Amino acid sequence: MYFLTQDSIRQGLAKAQQQETSLNLGDRTAYVGASDIGQCTRKAILSKTSPRAPSLQDLIRFARGHLAEEILASALQDVRPERQVELSADIPYCWACHWWDFYTPAEPAHCPNCGNPIHLVPIKAHCDFVFDDDLVLECKSSPLVGIQDSWEMQLQTQMLLYEHCLQKSSQGVILVMDLAGGALQITDPYVLDPNKVGDIIRRAITIWKGVVEASSAPDPESLDLKTEPGPLCGWCEYLGTCPAFKGEELPDDLVTFFEQYQHLCRAEKAAKAEKDTLRDQVLAMLEPGKYVAGDLRISLFNRSRTTTDIKALGSLLEELGQDITEFQNTSPYQVLDVKSA
Ligand code: SF4
Ligand SMILES: [Zn+2]
Structure with a gap:
């Protein structure tokens, strides 16, 4: 071996x-x-x-x-x-x-x-x-x-x-x-x-x-x-x-903190991939309905979602002499991105 x-x-x-x-x-x-x-x-x-x-x-x-x-x-x-x-x-x-x-x-x-x-x-x-x-x-x-x-x-x-x-x-x-x-x-x-x-x-x-x-x-x-x-x-x-990606050097205790954060991000990604595979298997096996599995009560149903074609809407507004950005609000949010070198 x-x-x-x-x-x-x-x-x-x-x-x-x-x-x-x-x-x-x-x-x-x-x-x-x-x-x-x-x-x-x-x-x-x-x-x-x-x-x-x-x-x-x-x-x-x-x-x-x-x-x-x-x-x-x-x-x-x-x-x-x-x-x-x-x-x-x-x-x-x-x-x-x-x-x-x-x-x-x-x-x-x-x-x-x-x-x-x-x-x-x-x-x-x-x-x-x-x-x-x-x-x-x-x-x-x-x-x-x-x-x-x-x-x-x-x-x-x-x-x-x-x-x-x-x-x-x-x-x-x-x-x-x-x-x-x-x-x-x-x-x-x-x-x-x-x-x-x-x-x-x-x-x-x-x-x-x-x-x-x-x-x-x-x-x-x-x-x-x-x-x-x-x-x-x-x-x-x-x-x-x-x-x-140059930046300010952080103290050692924060290094451990970010290492753990990175570890959890990876675990989350792996768990999501596994969860999605299981979900696909379930969806392929069952018809919509209600099911019981041990203590679990399961419902599988179809729901519809409405989406807006922003591109088409933008073109329409342009024809009317308006810009779609006039109807959009921008609000700041924080992004934490950690990569491993
Ligand atoms: S691909 Fe590599 S070299 Fe290019 S910006 Fe990203 S980290 Fe820097
Ligand atoms: Zn020349």
Whole structure:
């Protein structure tokens, strides 16, 4: 049983994941990937220049993503889409005057603007699935709230590179497979948004410049890199040194207090997930009615809820020359957010 320790499992998973990454994604430090463009700039730069050994939790999360792709691949075995399609390009960029052109037919050696040498910023996308009708599918394995924008940016980058490399346009969808809950969500198809192209290119250039700067810095984590705090910060390996989360040092007794608070938050989350699973099982077993289970008296009934379509209401008010904010009140409330670095 000596091999069944948390650490041996972590090491085994890390090795398997490293092999798979280098097979499918190559050397991720040598280019800016579509997922880098979708995520926090500081994290994207540091993950290339100051890599940390992933935690067991991270590794299980990565493996879960891989599992979702395998499940989907088996569901699509009759359609046989291409998998892990690599698309790559270089952006000619001038470090002196910040000129760039993604669509130049021949890569210039010198900047047409200022005459300084041109540098090439390498960008790559790995599309999870590509179908015969030019549909690109990005598969995700957890319905994390609030990161749709980041996923969309990743998909837009894939569609941009698809158009650039294959000279044809594509559509893209994001499929979210919740492995724990067994639920599946598929977005409506997206097309490449021309207004996002400049953003994508500028983000890629910023990340690449950061990578070049951080590669020669003695302590990359102390550099003043652009931070973009969001829901994924709780999973970020660079949270401990992140300037976005700098604050006043608390005394030791408060440290214990917050550790306990954090512990209870986790327990609450786990209990909620367990409670929701039990509730789904009960709802699948019973019809509405009244039931007795030992000392428990149970009623299961349908209730209706009324919702207001705020977007439609906003449009209607706009037609009437009014703004919905005139009918809204804002009141302050406190938010306590605790993350573990
Ligand atoms: S903690 Fe958040 S803002 Fe800071 S580097 Fe990580 S992802 Fe970016
Ligand atoms: Zn220039």
